[in-house]
Amino acid sequence: MISKKINYFNIIIYSVYIISIGYFLFSKDYTNSSLCTIAFIINLILRWIYYKNFIILDNSLYIVGSLFILFCLVFGSSFKFYDSIKHYDDFLHFWSGFITVKIGFNIIKALEVNLFNKSLLVVILLFFFAMGFASICEIIEYSLDTFFKMNTQKGGLTDTIQDMIDALFGSILMIIYYIKKYNI
Numbered sequence: 657m658i659s660k661k662i663n664y665f666n667i668i669i670y671s672v673y674i675i676s677i678g679y680f681l682f683s684k685d686y687t688n689s690s691l692c693t694i695a696f697i698i699n700l701i702l703r704w705i706y707y708k709n710f711i712i713l714d715n716s717l718y719i720v721g722s723l724f725i726l727f728c729l730v731f732g733s734s735f736k737f738y739d740s741i742k743h744y745d746d747f748l749h750f751w752s753g754f755i756t757v758k759i760g761f762n763i764i765k766a767l768e769v770n771l772f773n774k775s776l777l778v779v780i781l782l783f784f785f786a787m788g789f790a791s792i793c794e795i796i797e798y799s800l801d802t803f804f805k806m807n808t809q810k811g812g813l814t815d816t817i818q819d820m821i822d823a824l825f826g827s828i829l830m831i832i833y834y835i836k837k838y839n840i
Contacts, residue, residue: 662715666703669722673699676730688734695729712762720755724748749819752793753786753826760785761834775840779831786827790820 673696680689699722706718713721728748731737737744760782794816797808809815834840 659715662718665719665722669699669726670696672726673730676734680734691734692730695725698729699725711766712759714762717755717758717762720758724751724755727751745815746818746822749790749793749822750826752790753823753828754830756786756789756823757782757827757830757834759789775835778840779835782831782834783827786823786830787820790823790827793823794819 673692676692677689677696680686680692702713702718702721702725706713727737732744732748763785764778764781794809797816797819800806800808811818
């Protein structure tokens with residue numbers, strides 16, 4: 657059963673999407689209204705998966721994932737936070753380290769494999785899952801720049817490496833959290 661907190665969260669986040677789409681349509685900025693609409697659709701898909709009680713997507717991951725989409729696509733790209741707020745991109749890549757470790761941890765729990773007796777294996781799996789996801793994100797950024805003439809990697813190789821380092825630190829902190837919480 658979906659809690660009232662999740663329902664209120666959805667009302668707030670969808671209101672932000674609708675206001676943002678309306679703002680960009682009113683400003684005749686169809687590129688950013690399209691980007692906000694795409695983010696909105698991605699969030700609807702995430703909500704649908706969550707409502708289907710997909711075992712990996714728990715309450716906290718649903719909320720954090722929804723906010724991450726909003727912060728990346730709407731605030732970061734459409735409202736230009738990447739350009740106007742120093743280290744905004746670093747913050748999001750750091751945050752992605754937390755999210756990907758949480759996803760990896762939920763997958764391990766969902767598989768109901770007794771890996772918790774094998775703490776080193778759990779740590780290695782979580783670490784490589786998070787870093788693999790970070791590399792996929794960088795490949796996507798590179799592809800957007802190459803094929804769609806976007807400018808997601810303003811700093812080129814330096815930006816890519818810094819993003820990977822941010823994800824590394826975020827994932828290490830989240831792994832330490834799980835080690836302490838679950839005595840892995």
